[in-house]
Amino acid sequence: MSEVQEEPRAADLKRKDNRAWWLVLPVVVSVAFTAVIPLMTVVNFSVQDVFNPNDRIFVGLDWFREISRDPEVRSAFVRTLLFSAQVLLLEIPLGVALAVVMPRRGVWVSVALVLVALPLLIPWNVVGTIWQIFARGDIGLGGWAVNNVLGINFNYTLDSTDAWITVLVMDVWHWTPLVALLAYAGLRSIPEPYFQAAQIDAASAWATFRHIQLPRLRGVLTIAILLRFMDSFMIYTEPFVVTGGGPGNATSFLSILLSKIAVGQFDLGPAGAFSLLYFLIVQILCYVFFTVLTRSGR
Amino acid sequence: MLPLLWMFGMSIRPNEDILGSFSLIPQRVTFDNYATFFSDSSWYSSYLNSIIYTSMNAVMSLVVALPAAYAFSRFRFAGDKHLFFWLLTNRMAPPAVFLLPFFQIYQSVGLFDTHLGVAIAHMLFNVPLAVWILEGFMSGIPREIDETAAIDGYSLPRFFIRIFLPMIRSAIGVTLFFCFMFSWVELLIARTITSVNAKPIAATMTRTVSAAGVDWALLATAGVLTIVPGAIVIWFVRNYIAKGFTMGRV
Secondary structure (H helix, E strand, O other): OOOOOOOOOHHHHOEEOHHHHHHHHHHHHHHHHHHHHHHHHHHHHHOEEEEEOOEEEEOOOHHHHHHHHOHHHHHHHHHHHHHHHHHHHHHHHHHHHHHHHOOOOOOHHHHHHHHHHHHHHOOHHHHHHHHHHHOOOOOOHHHHHHHHOOOOOOOOOOOHHHHHHHHHHHHHHHHHHHHHHHHHHHHHOOOHHHHHHHHHOOOOHHHHHHHHHHHHOHHHHHHHHHHHHHHHHOOOHHHHHHOOOOOOOOOOOHHHHHHHHHHHOOOHHHHHHHHHHHHHHHHHHHHHHHHHHHHHOO | OHHHHHHHHHHOOOHHHHHHOOOOOOOOOOOHHHHHHHHOHHHHHHHHHHHHHHHHHHHHHHHHHHHHHHHHHHEEOOOHHHHHHHHHHHHHOOHHHHHHHHHHHHHHHOOOOOHHHHHHHHHHHHHHHHHHHHHHHHHOOOOHHHHHHHHOOOOHHHHHHHHHHHHOHHHHHHHHHHHHHHHHHOOHHHHHOOOOOOOOHHHHHHHHEEOOEEOHHHHHHHHHHHHHHHHHHHHHHHHHHHHOOHHHOO
């Protein structure tokens, strides 16, 4: 079976031209307005003790010190990291598998696309609401089936493992379609001759996947992995609706803790510092992912 | 699919039946919930609000992102890699971080509670995403095409509109879909910077929790209806996702 040659990297062929800045300008302006200005406000909060809008004291990095030593923050961090890791391990292979088995031509293409994409289109609080009922043992189909058909005593409001599983299953249900859609678009971009060549070589389905499809999917999978990592690391609405972070602290992720501090207790200073640290952690982790993923194939 | 069917099942039966006992098949089928939805202006107007700002956002994000994605895929320029990564970092910011600042800024510049305001706010995460997706697809198109067009006497804007855009139709379809989707399902920011005029449907849904308990049936109805616009959008872009990209054929 013939190996597919990697094309020369696009970067090697790029022309150097600083006038390209003009093309990027609209994006820079829009991002400055939507991201940079608000972020400055957060930085402002994080170094002050805010009693009310007119009464503030500069406290330097005190809040950062306090937040980074807080055991509750630390355990939420570990919990969130674990959750993201599980999400990636489950959703990426599942999404790719789904994309591979989705039909390529014919009337079923549209039907399959719409069906797969449906969970993505439900507002996040509604996803939470659906699963909140769905997983209930007394009136929800999912919970009822687990309790009565499989005979397992499942109750996500009392058992922390069950709560974790509920949130994880919900996330897999909600977001695997995103991976599948991206992977599907990536698969569609593989020119037909590659498959014909594989057929002539009598390559098995697995060999075709391993040597033709997978390498070609690297670009979209990079997007998928990063997106899924970021979003699962910042997950808020769905677990909040389903379990409210409980039972106990079983599903209180970083974002839930953050909003407790910011909105619940209205501690703007610590909340600002927490936000920035959180933001920084996400960035560092993404940078690591980004570098590893883009370099690995060279 | 099961949870969705389940939700649809809930939307066509009265509340008492949902809470009464477990049953797979609805005993009494009713469309009262749908009637309530379309006769109550707070429901259907927030539904329209969501559609308006989501569409505005998708178009605005695309227009801003197209030239930038082209620049990233075709040219090397000072600071390009840093800029690209910096754009992505905005996609990573937890929305909770932005709530308070957005609230203050939007009130001071008069964008509070307007469709345009929400559309602009959602560009925060959609523009980086759009640039990212488009860049990926554009890089898949051989540079020879740009060069041939330049030799044939096409200026850059004319080449871009007449030749390049049609070639990346599928990428545009995919991008529009993702922008629409992320803006449609976002609740935290949209709820914070609106009150009445541009209130999103997802925020209206939280209202069903009243003194009498949660109106599950009406909530399920709204849930079913929130899927409809997205399903229509996918239906329209399905060919772009499915047709594959021209690069195999040129």
